[in-house]
Amino acid sequence: MLLTLLVIVTIAIVRMRSLFGVIALSGVYSFLMASVLMVYDAVDVAMTEAAVGAGVSTVLLLAALHLTKAREYPQPRPAAIPLLVAVVVGVALIWATYDLPAFGIADAPIHKHVAPHYLQNAIQETLVGNVVSAVLADYRGFDTFGEVIVVFTAGIGVMLLLKGRRQGRDGREGDAR
Amino acid sequence: MRLDVVLRVGVKLIIPFMLLFGLYVQLHGDYGPGGGFQAGVIVAGALIVYALIFGLDEAQRVVPRRLVEFLVPLGVLIYAGTGAFALLNGHNFLDYSVLAAHAPAGRERGILLVEAGVLVTVSSTMIALFYAFSERGR
Numbered sequence: 001m002l003l004t005l006l007v008i009v010t011i012a013i014v015r016m017r018s019l020f021g022v023i024a025l026s027g028v029y030s031f032l033m034a035s036v037l038m039v040y041d042a043v044d045v046a047m048t049e050a051a052v053g054a055g056v057s058t059v060l061l062l063a064a065l066h067l068t069k070a071r072e073y074p075q076p077r078p079a080a081i082p083l084l085v086a087v088v089v090g091v092a093l094i095w096a097t098y099d100l101p102a103f104g105i106a107d108a109p110i111h112k113h114v115a116p117h118y119l120q121n122a123i124q125e126t127l128v129g130n131v132v133s134a135v136l137a138d139y140r141g142f143d144t145f146g147e148v149i150v151v152f153t154a155g156i157g158v159m160l161l162l163k164g165r166r167q168g169r170d171g172r173e174g175d176a177r
Numbered sequence: 178m179r180l181d182v183v184l185r186v187g188v189k190l191i192i193p194f195m196l197l198f199g200l201y202v203q204l205h206g207d208y209g210p211g212g213g214f215q216a217g218v219i220v221a222g223a224l225i226v227y228a229l230i231f232g233l234d235e236a237q238r239v240v241p242r243r244l245v246e247f248l249v250p251l252g253v254l255i256y257a258g259t260g261a262f263a264l265l266n267g268h269n270f271l272d273y274s275v276l277a278a279h280a281p282a283g284r285e286r287g288i289l290l291v292e293a294g295v296l297v298t299v300s301s302t303m304i305a306l307f308y309a310f311s312e313r314g315r
Contacts, residue, residue: 043210047202051218056303059225063310127285129208136212137288141271144291145256147214148298152253155302159246162309 002036017072023061030054044132114139181230188230195223203296207288213295220296221303233311242308245301252298259290 009029016022030053037046101108122134136144203216228236260271267275273287274280 044212044215047210047215048218051215051222055222056218056225056307059222059229060306060310063307067310067313125281125284126288127281128288130206130210132210133206133212133288133292137291138273138284141260141273141287141291144295145260145271148253148256148295151302152249152298155249155298155305158306159309162313 002032002039006032006036017074019065019068019070019072020062022072023058023065026061027054027058030057044130184230188226192223192227195219195226199223203292206292207285213292214299216292217296217299218303220300221307224304225307228307228311233308237308240304242305245305245308248297248301249305250298252294252296252301255294255297256291257294259287259294263287 006029009025009032013022013025013029016025030049033053034046034050037043037049118131118135118139122131122139123129126134126138128134128138199216199219202211202219203213206212206216224236224240227239259273259276263272263275264270271287271291273284275283276286276290277283
């Protein structure tokens with residue numbers, strides 16, 4: 001049911017020409033995705049999806065839309081090669097899913113590696129009841145450090161790009177490129 | 178402009194609860210869903226709502242851009258500093274057991290510190306992105 005709604009929203013996003021509507025629909029998409037993740041009991045991820053995907057990124061996209069035009073130009077020529085690439089990649093991905101263990105099965109490799117150790121020992125070892133937090137911040141602290149660096153780098157990059165351009169335009173000193 | 182009084186009052190009412198919820202998500206992340214990333218986005222969302230309703234200048238009077246630009250690297254430094262502290266005490270990078278007498282208590286404290294670093298960087302980065310986009314639009 002939720003996945004059907006996701007497909008409908010995706011098709012609507014692809015077909016829509018008004019970028020304002022596209023942004024609104026992508027917010028809807030994020031909320032649906034958050035609901036799907038809730039169904040899978042991935043509460044932490046659902047929360048992130050709802051806050052980042054539906055909340056902040058919608059606002060940022062709207063702010064970006066303010067700087068551009070609100071309508072998408074229709075494609076001048078038929079996009080045969082992109083369509084072919086998309087179909088081939090899609091087929092390859094679906095083909096690859098046949099090698100995955102059956103969905104929701106308990107003895108999949110991912111449930112046998114370190115997950116049981118985390119689930120059984122996280123509370124004694126870290127005094128943190130939420131195993132997701134314990135894994136993110138402690139057992140896999142290095143990865144989370146990398147994520148923070150990614151956020152940091154992205155923020156610095158956007159600030160430099162947008163700020164640098166603005167000063168170049170205001171200062172009228174040479175071509176700000 | 179007179180018609181937006183409902184929005185202004187409503188936003189004024191809702192922002193304290195947004196900030197409180199952000200704090201709850203941050204500090205309760207040890208026991209329930211949540212953590213630095215989610216809390217950071219919620220806190221940033223509170224300021225963005227404020228900026229949307231009251232204008233960019235008002236928001237930048239509350240949280241100036243200089244402060245945001247200072248906070249973005251500060252969060253990374255909190256995280257890296259926690260790791261480096263363990264390193265300086267003869268443990269591995271990000272081994273939190275040095276932070277308290279008993280290893281589990283130290284790890285709990287380490288998670289708290291690290292999540293605080295995540296909160297600072299994520300929230301200030303979101304605010305910085307919003308500032309960068311909306312300043313260009315003027």
